[in-house]
Amino acid sequence: MQQSFSFSKPINCIYGANGVGKTNILDAIYYLGFTKSYFAKKDSAVVMHNKQGMYIEGIFDWAEGQSSAIKIIIRENGKKELSENGEDIKQLQQHIGRIPCIMISPDDTVLITEGSEYRRKFIDGILCQIDTTYFSHLIAYNKVLAQRNALLKAWQEPNGQQWDLLAYYNQLLCQHAAYISPKRVAMLAQFIPMVCALYKEISKEPKEIIINLDSKLVNNNLEDLFKQTIQKDIATKRTSCGIHRDDLLLGMSPQESFKDFASQGQRKTLLFALKIAQYQYMKQQLGITPILLLDDVFEKLDANRSIHLLNLITQENCQTFITDTHLDRLEKAFAGWEEKVDFLEIGG
Amino acid sequence: MIFPSHLIEDAINEFAKLPGVGKKSALRHVLYLLKKDASEVQKFTTAIQRMRNEIKFCIKCNNVSDSDFCNICAGGSRKQDTICVVENIRDLIAIENTQHFNGLYHVLGGLISPLDGIGPDQLFIESLINRVNEGTVSEIIMALSANIEGDTTSYFIQKKLASYNITVSTISRGVAYGGELEFTDEMTLARSIQNRLPMNSITN
Numbered sequence: 400m401q402q403s404f405s406f407s408k409p410i411n412c413i414y415g416a417n418g419v420g421k422t423n424i425l426d427a428i429y430y431l432g433f434t435k436s437y438f439a440k441k442d443s444a445v446v447m448h449n450k451q452g453m454y455i456e457g458i459f460d461w462a463e464g465q466s467s468a469i470k471i472i473i474r475e476n477g478k479k480e481l482s483e484n485g486e487d488i489k490q491l492q493q494h495i496g497r498i499p500c501i502m503i504s505p506d507d508t509v510l511i512t513e514g515s516e517y518r519r520k521f522i523d524g525i526l527c528q529i530d531t532t533y534f535s536h537l538i539a540y541n542k543v544l545a546q547r548n549a550l551l552k553a554w555q556e557p558n559g560q561q562w563d564l565l566a567y568y569n570q571l572l573c574q575h576a577a578y579i580s581p582k583r584v585a586m587l588a589q590f591i592p593m594v595c596a597l598y599k600e601i602s603k604e605p606k607e608i609i610i611n612l613d614s615k616l617v618n619n620n621l622e623d624l625f626k627q628t629i630q631k632d633i634a635t636k637r638t639s640c641g642i643h644r645d646d647l648l649l650g651m652s653p654q655e656s657f658k659d660f661a662s663q664g665q666r667k668t669l670l671f672a673l674k675i676a677q678y679q680y681m682k683q684q685l686g687i688t689p690i691l692l693l694d695d696v697f698e699k700l701d702a703n704r705s706i707h708l709l710n711l712i713t714q715e716n717c718q719t720f721i722t723d724t725h726l727d728r729l730e731k732a733f734a735g736w737e738e739k740v741d742f743l744e745i746g747g
Numbered sequence: 748m749i750f751p752s753h754l755i756e757d758a759i760n761e762f763a764k765l766p767g768v769g770k771k772s773a774l775r776h777v778l779y780l781l782k783k784d785a786s787e788v789q790k791f792t793t794a795i796q797r798m799r800n801e802i803k804f805c806i807k808c809n810n811v812s813d814s815d816f817c818n819i820c821a822g823g824s825r826k827q828d829t830i831c832v833v834e835n836i837r838d839l840i841a842i843e844n845t846q847h848f849n850g851l852y853h854v855l856g857g858l859i860s861p862l863d864g865i866g867p868d869q870l871f872i873e874s875l876i877n878r879v880n881e882g883t884v885s886e887i888i889m890a891l892s893a894n895i896e897g898d899t900t901s902y903f904i905q906k907k908l909a910s911y912n913i914t915v916s917t918i919s920r921g922v923a924y925g926g927e928l929e930f931t932d933e934m935t936l937a938r939s940i941q942n943r944l945p946m947n948s949i950t951n
Binding site for chain 2: 531532535536539543546547549550553560561564567
């Protein structure tokens, strides 16, 4: 089974019934940028059932006469091959960031409703694409953290050797956190105002939303924190402070968190604000315009918010892909922008 | 896979336990041995059996050996005051093959990693300290992997040796020989710049 499409307009609407493969097209574009699926956890899940492998090719025209043809193959033995303009890229890591994409899907509201790890992953995902050193520090930090936690799990009193090891792990964690924490703070100082402004723009609510970084490291030295919490850490057998406990507090007001008090539409609005801020921030930092992939945008958004959102997107000069089940809804939404928009029916 | 004989199947299963050997290569190996003379195969199995049963580990450095002391520790021709600490026998062989080290070794048998349940007590660290205690050692070279486990182990040993009047050094790390700067990761590159070397130490 093979299909090919060509998208030349800034805004590309993909419509069709449920289950015909609209999101699959978005995911294929995402795959070319990140060499992995946004939705599937394992590569085996992106290969069609009973098929031996898969193949995606995307030609990206950057400017007149300047294009890259990205090819990704998953072979029958599960091996992944990536090439750009016929040249093999051995380390997938090098490719990531070349074609920045931002996916917004209905499932992403976990970013607001679920635990802090989703929000950290979101922030880290942005920073890692901009700063590879951040990425290396983060990986190293997590490895040391795993060792420290394992050491705490196996803790036996009294044993001087364990104190030596613990001190060393503390020292390593401090080293890596010393790079990571200020980067997060600096990034959020720019990022949070962007999110707030975008939320206002989409919702047209007069009220300001409140977003804050919740991190003990802002006012404390991690070394001191380790000293204070050591007994607790030994008792609970895990590391209770560090950059792995940072969180982003999302509030509609000082008393009302988005998680507990916002409606589904308000949450979705915040999700768009976060993701479009990601787009704007990355564009500003990388100097490349990311591709926006919007899956099922209109779900749970009222008509006004949808229009404000689409206005926002059409103003940005980026290539956008939108999926929806209804053509008339898309046509109505983009009335007046016809020269910028293409409609593509799948499975019709 | 279905095999016509239980004897063949057993042999294949044993071969398939080896690292990097799957069922198909195991079948190839077994069929190859089947074609060979029985005496040839006898030689093969005897060699393996003797290797396993008669091998010894050097009392001093834990290297594999045919007698109580390995040939590196037993031959007096090597510098007795320098000990190179390695994780395992594979690393020892790798360093031996460079022909650039003329001291003795100490095989730790692993690296400290609480995640894998390996603490200092599981490794031959005490015996290293005992060797230093004898007083003939002047330098310890840490030749351990450049990762968290390796660094932790180096740090731990160094701490244990802090009270002795000896030099503790570690193999240098940085841009690989023949490596291109462009493809070197930034942490390595940053370290290489921090610990840069005088020009003449490279050209010599």
